[in-house]
Structure formats: structure tokens, C-alpha cells
Amino acid sequence: MLTINDITYRLGERLLLDHTGAAIPDGARVGFVGRNGTGKTTLFKIITGDLGTESGNISLPRGRRIGGVAQEAPGGPETLIEVVLAADTERTALMKEAETATDPHRIAEIGTRLADIGAHSAPARAAMVLHGLGFNEEAQQRPCSDFSGGWRMRVALAAVLFSEPDLLLLDEPTNYLDLEGTLWLYDYLERYPHTVIVISHDRELLDTSVDHIMHLDQGKLTLYRGGYSSFEKQRAEKQMQLARAKEKQDAERKHLQSFVDRFKAKATKARQAQSRVKRLEKMQTIAAIVDRDVQPFVFPGPEKPLSPPMIVLEDASAGYGERKVLSRLNLSLAPDDRIALLGSNGNGKSTFCKLIGGRLDAMSGEMKKSSKLETAYFAQHQLDELRIEDTPVGHLRDLMPDAPEAKVRSKAAQIGFPANKADTPVKLLSGGEKARLMLGLATFHGPHLLILDEPTNHLDIDSRTALVTAINDYPGAVILVSHDRFLIEACADRLWLVGGGTVKNFDGDMDDYRTYVLGAAKAEKRGKPAPDAAAKPKADERKEAATKRAAQGPLRQKLNLAEARIAKLTGLIEKVDAALANGAFAREPDKALQLSRQRAELSEALAAAEEEWLLLGEELESA
Helix, strand or coil: CEEEEEEEEEECCEEEEEEEEEEECCCCEEEEECCCCCCHHHHHHHHHCCCCCCEEEEECCCCCCEEECCCCCCCCCCEHHHHHHHCCHHHHHHHHHHHHCCCHHHHHHHHHHHHHCCHHHHHHHHHHHHHHCCCCHHHHCCEHHHCCHHHHHHHHHHHHHHHCCCEEEEECHHHHCCHHHHHHHHHHHHCCCCEEEEECCCHHHHHHCCCEEEEEECCEEEEEECCHHHHHHHHHHHHHHHHHHHHHHHHHHHHHHHHHHHHCCCHHHHHHHHHHHHHHHHCCCCCCCCCCCCCCCCCCCCCCCCCCCCEEEEEEEEEECCEEEEEEEEEEECCCCEEEEECCCCCCHHHHHHHHCCCCCCCEEEEEECCCCCEEEEEHHHHHHCCCCCCHHHHHHHHCCCCCHHHHHHHHHHCCCCHHHHHCCHHHCCHHHHHHHHHHHHCCCCCCEEEEECCCCCCCHHHHHHHHHHHHHCCCEEEEECCCHHHHHHHCCEEEEEECCEEEECCCCHHHHHHHHHHHHHHHHCCCCCCCCCCCCCCHHHHHHHHHHHHHHHHHHHHHHHHHHHHHHHHHHHHHHHHHHCCCCCCCHHHHHHHHHHHHHHHHHHHHHHHHHHHHHHHHHHC
């Protein structure tokens, strides 16, 4: 059992951990959650001994191995399989000793121990982990130096998973992965034989792969049984109980204080008053759970929607120079489509996004699109394009050169940078704040099409929920690339699979795709052909969702017209009221009577417009 005993840690003047603790059972799979910056990674460093504490300690049974992803990714001449195998230090040492040992008893001991730890099956297990994280057999034999930083971090993750420490610490592991690697990791962690603590903002991982949630809030750790959905429910119930208890305690405090204030100066009541003072002093304050509101994302839609289809691809191909990455593209995009792109990294998802977004021309075939099409494109690498010395207001001023300062700051507040935050240099913003700024800049002009390539990497769970709301409220089309299954399921109506040098419809849901990914991995391991991704039976729900979305369009237009009519009638009534109130028609009773009749007609029209608005709202909600 891992026991965290009454630990306190400060970072400068900030109190990250405040005399807090938790007891984590052996074999538990724990999702570690909390807002960005609360101290989750700091606690990992305390557990590994890299940081000390003001008070308290970490208790772990003697001999237990702790493992986490190395901060520096491997990059030497060793092959990937060699790097992963070397992570099992005991096996590596024994194999080396076996080459030189001469004592028969020691040779027997080494052989027995190697058999006990499954040393001879280790290469197969290492290959399985690497394959699950996206490295085929050919890639596993290449040196680490051949790969980019992101792929090397996958190798580091593979190494720690292969070594199977008694306590596995993972800090946002899905940030290194594509959706396929993420789905494999869900399955792997669900079956991990030892204790795991994983920091993650991935709701699907926290609902499918863990059996406890450890929450860090206001310096305190609280351990809950169950996944994230269960945690949310338990915390909401606890929040209600604390709110009621606090309300009751506040009333008792008020009553006691009132008695003390009234009678502390009277000799006959002094003893009773003093007794109540002592009760007040001993009463432990109940602190209600305080949830900080997350600033919403706002994606303005186009002023005028385009007629369908918005984009049509006819036998098109795309690539770089003479190299074709994608071909045989025969697809169309409607103005209200919600499409998620599936497929392993390197298959061409980014290439397809660049083609649709107008950053690449078709190499052959034809791509037809409206001349009025406005596209917003967000990708993680664009965060490097922000000017680190400039502020959010400075970036917005480039897009609003003639606008007054107040209007620029109002727009900054709208995208999530109110007051002094708007004047914070980009270099001091968190990763999530930079992503928020880039999204605000990309969508500034109200695009018809929004392309989001891994938008969640730096966002916590609450911010991801706000992003889901913004995408679903956005009236234009969306193309989404993400390893976050929750985001895909909440926002996408259609799934397109990028693979085999083309893009085609995936006729199924995310459960089907997970089965397909895990089935393909097993099939390849056995040397059998992968299952056909297109042969999936469950398209009805997505088609129904797309039909419903199309049906909602006219309702939304009617609702907007009703709202505009209500605003206009309200303004006219206010003008009539102002005219009647200033007394100008006191000597002209006919005009005053006419105005009164006009007001009555306007009021009747307003009531009718409000009734229509309510009915349309109910109809839209039902749809």
C-alpha cells in the first residue's frame, strides 16, 4: 500500500499541498485529477523522492519498484526494441552475468531467476508493447535517433510499461499518442497487474481504465472509489451535504454570537455568554466545496451560411512535391457536418486537413469549393507562432486595427482573457491559455469551416467540457482530429478513416473502432490480414444525428427571428413609455390616447412574440 502521510509542500508563496494524505491499496488503478497548476506533478516528484516536503512523508513497502516515463526521451543509436528490453534492469544484468559466470551453482541460480521473470519471452512482450503504441516490426529495429521527439516519448512510455514497476506513475500519457495508441493504452491499463496512478484529463480513460479517482483541490487529497463519472456524482452529493451543513452551522454561529453580543456585559449572563464564546472557538468551520467557473469558449459562426455541398472532392490526391500521401478521394462536406478523422499518425490526417483547409492544392483530380468559404485552422504547432513577448490584447489588435481600446479588451474578455489577464505576455501563459488564445484568433472572423487538429492537449477536464459545448453550439462545419474519445463521441456525427493512402467513411461508432483497432493489432501479431474497417454495421445512429441537426437549422432561424422581433417590440414600447412619461402630450389628449392605444397593440404583439419564442424553444429542445 502507498500511504501519503500529512504532507505539506509550498512553491514560493503558494501552498500546493496542505497537511494532506491518502492511502492507496495495492493493485489499485487510480486516476489523479485536479485543475492545471494545483500540484499533481509535484506530488509525483515527492513520491519518487525528487522533492522534499515541509511535513509528512511517503510510505511504501520495502523493495517496491517505482516507475515513470523518463523526462528525456531516448535518442541514441540503440534500436527501439533494445531500449525497451533494457528497461528491465534485472533481466539485463542477469543476461550479462550469464555470459561470463563460471560457478555452476551461480549459473543455476541465474537460469532459475531468468525463468521466473519470463526473460526468454521478454522480446515478444516488448514487441507487443511497442506495436500497441504504433511501432511496426520494421520500426522496432530502427535506431531511436531516426525518430522525432514525440515518437521517442512513445518509446520512453513503452519502456516503463514493459518494465511493469510495482507502482506505475504516468503523467498525461495520452499526450504522446494518437487515438489508436490511446485506445490500446486504455486496454493495457485496465489489465495492469500492479498499482497505477495516472494524471489524465481524458474522461474515457478515467471511466474505463481506473477503479479509483484521487482528487486534488485547495491543497487537499480525496480518494473516491469508481471512475470519473462516479466521482462526479459522489462529489456533487458531498457538495450538497456540505452546503447544508455549512448553512446549519452558520445559523448556529449567528445565534451564539447574537447571545454573546447581547449579554456579555451583564453580570447575571456573563457565565452563559462565556460558555458560548468557548463553543464558538471550538467550532470547526465547514468549508463548502468551491468550483471555479471555467471561461467558456466562443466560436462565432458565419454571417451567411453556404449552400450544400460546401466542398466536393472528385478522385483527388494530395501530397508534397512528387510524393502522393492520399489519393482516390471522393468525398463531400456539408455546411453543418461534424466529422472526426480516424487513423494512426503518419497515415495522412494532417495532409487531409491541409487540403481541405486550403493550405495544400490537389495534385490531381478536382476539389470544388465555394468561393466564399472561410476556414479556421487550429493545430498544436501553431502555438509556436504566437509572439511570446506580446499579450492577448496585442494579438487581437492586429485583427482590429481601427477598433477602440474598449472594444479590443471586450473581445479579449470574450475569448477568455479578462482584466489584467489580457495584458499578460504569452510567455507567461499556461499551455491551456495559449491554446485558448490561438482558438480565439483562428475563429475570429466567423468561419464556415472549423478544422481542429488535437485541440485538447493542454486543456483540463472542465476546459474540455467547455470546448465540447462550444463545438456543439457552433453553427458551421467541423473536422476534428483528436485522441480524446469523449470529445469525438460528444461532437462528431460522422467518422472518416484515413488509411491505406485514402480517406473513406467508417460505418460504425467508437466502440466498433476500438474493436477494429485492437483486432487489427492482434491480427497483425498473428500474421493474419486486419479486419475490414468499412465492414461495420452501426451507421444508423450517426445518420439519424446528422438528420436531426439538419432539421434543427430552420427552427434555429425561426427562433432567431422571434428573438429579434421581441427586441424590436420591447424597444418600441420603451420609446412610447418615454413619450408618455415626459408630459409633452398633457394638453393634447387625442395624441396621448393614440399613444396609449399604440402601446396596447405593441404589448399584445410582444406577448404573441414571446409565446412563439417559447414554443419554438421547446420544439428545438425536443429536436
